[in-house]
Amino acid sequence: MQIKANRELAVGLVFLNTGLFFLYYGRGYAIGDPFNMGPGFLPFFLSWALVALGLLQLVRAWRDPSLVGIDIFRPIIVMASIAGFAYFLPWMGAIVGAGLVMLITGILHPKFKFKFWLVSYAVVIALILVFKFLLGSTIPLWTF
Amino acid sequence: MDFLTYGLASILDPTTLLFCLVGCVVGTLIGVLPGLGPTATISMLLPVTYGLGPLPSIVMLAGIYYGSMYGGSTSAILLNMPGEPASVMTCIDGNRMTRDGRAGAAIFTAGMSSFIAGVLATFLIAVFSPPLSELAFKFGPAEFCLLMVLGFVTVGVVTTGDMFKGIGMAIVGILLGTIGTDINSGVLRYTFGITDLADGIGFAVVAVGLFAFADIAKNLADKLDFKVYQGKINLWPKKEDLKRLIPSSIRGGAIGSFFGLIPGGSAAMSSFAAYAVEKKFSRHRDEIGQGAVEGVAGPESANNAASQTGFIPLLSLGIPENAVMALMLGALIINGVQPGPMVITKQPELFWGIVASMLIGNLFLVILNIPLIRLWVQMLKVPYHVLYPAIIAICCVGVYSINNNPNDVLIAAAFGLAGYYLLTLGLEAAPLMLGLILGPMFEEYFRRQMMISNGSLMPFVERPISLVLVMALTGVVVYGFYKMFRKGPINKPLDVTEKSN
Secondary structure (H helix, E strand, C coil), X not given: CEEEEEHHHHHHHHHHHHHHHHHHHCCCCCCEECCEECCCHHHHHHHHHHHHHHHHHHHHHHHCCCEEEEECHHHHHHHHHHHHHHHHHXXXXXXXXXXXXXXXXXXXXXXXXXXXXXXXXXXXXXXXXXXXXXXXXXXXXXXX | CHHHHHHHHHHCCHHHHHHHHHHHHHHHHHHHCCCCCHHHHHHHHHHHHCCCCHHHHHHHHHHHHHHHHHHHHHHHHHHCCCCCHHHHHHHHHHHHHHHCCCHHHHHXXXXXXXXXXXHHHHHHHHHHHHHHHHHHCCCCHHHHHHHHHHHHHHHHHHHHCCHHHHHHHHHHHHHHHCCEECCCCCCEECCCCCHHHHHCCCHHHHHHHHXXXXXXXXXXXHCCCCCCCCCCCCXXXXXXHHHHHHHHHHHHHHHXXXXXXXXXXXXXXXXXXXXXXXXXXXXCHHHCCCCCHHHHHHHHHHHHHHHHHCHHHHHHHCCCCCHHHHHHHHHHHHCCCCCCCHHHHHCHHHHHHHHHHHHHHHHHHHHHHCCCHHHHHHHCCCCHHHHHHHHHHHHHHHHHHHHXXXXXXXXXXXXXXXXXXXXXXXXXXXXXXXXXXXXXXXXXXXXXXXXXXCXXXXXXXXXXXXXXXXXXXXXXXXXXXXXXXXXXXXXXXXXXXXXXX
């Protein structure tokens, strides 16, 4: 599924919200003065700069109403399966987890074939073993 | 002299040699495969470099970077499909040569010209880095700050093509870089009580998210696909071709070297410039666009030179000029090297080892990419849809292994999602990455300068070197405005491949 959005407006909102976020949560940090800057000095001024850039983008959005198509579901599925890998790793181990991630993300492509999945899965398992036994990763391999 | 003592010692070291070869092979591979670029690969392999030591890490990552410049030309020539952004220009004449039955000559030209330019660039690194680092000893914190600002602004201007967006992304990066413990006051900033965030967000984690995961999501949406090349490749070059490729390679090498040096310059940009120069000044300029050797030699030599001279500012000043160099800086830091002008004098074995490895690496690559080219053509038979699920899985395992922490994988996924949406909005991740890596350094230098100068901003314009940097910065900003307010759509994607058909 795709949605259309005004590109400049979306960029403006990204900047504006990021700026406001850092301003809001950074409000407790001492700003200090130029001679002796506090931890809040740089975030404070940069957040305001970002807010200003965001506002400027809003003006530009009004002058340039070009639209951009944004794919909604596919990226979310990809990232959700990665997040799922991280979350369920202690319960299922890397070998099962990697297979599942590859399956879920692979199916998103119209040309997905189980045969190819199997071959690349074998390669990935070999590489996981390299991480575990040669590079000293403590990743859990198998938990069942 | 230092070269002989330190450089040779490191080339003769089998571990360094091995990592150089690994880097070159991986670089060629990902260069050949469209849809997998050097930035994504280097971020993917950053986790692996933990504990390798600085020299093998950089030798390998550098090999990947310039190796991908060699490999990228193969798919450009055979499939009219750039293997990575810097070989876009090679498509035009390179693929035309293939259609004229001269695929072998085009591949030979690309490999040979890259080699000539690579040796030239290595020579420039050896000659110019030491004096530049001497000069850098005269730099105060003000100069370093300005250099970084210059980097943020130029990278912003050239990658997004829109100064405000680029600067915005750099600021987002610096803000993300403030997450964690403030080194001056010990205050925890933006950690929300999460202990994992006290050390800040790991840049390798962010890099995998922004470059590897987001790129894959983008390629999925773009439905990347290609046909396999079935034709013949006759590598034996004609004398005429040889004669024509040398001047172009030297011109391209010089242009590429320049673009590698300037802040925000990239291998891709240098290949555009080199192609334009060939079109204007080469002896056979009227043939360019119709399968001329110069049209392949120019851009291919330029991108290889640029990917190497980018190390000059990194190793002599400690300031990266683009996203890839920022990742290299990160690799140095995680291996315990504090980048800066002292590196060359304090750790000569590192600097000269890198220089020597580049000579060897280019030699490996010219062998990999000319006599062994058929191997890589076979590789092109692996379609992207088989590849990307495996890349995702390996990235997950790699990110986990950085700190043996599953939360890092979650952070990478979050950055992947954000990065994908930012990409579709025309917001490139490169300035953000630069901001994230350089941000803490920038803050540190800025604070120090303000303390020295009693809260006055004057040192930023008073001192001769800083004045020059301010002038350069003004120039870039003026250029940025000019680029923004010229007529035409704000974000025009580069689409040269279509013109070539």
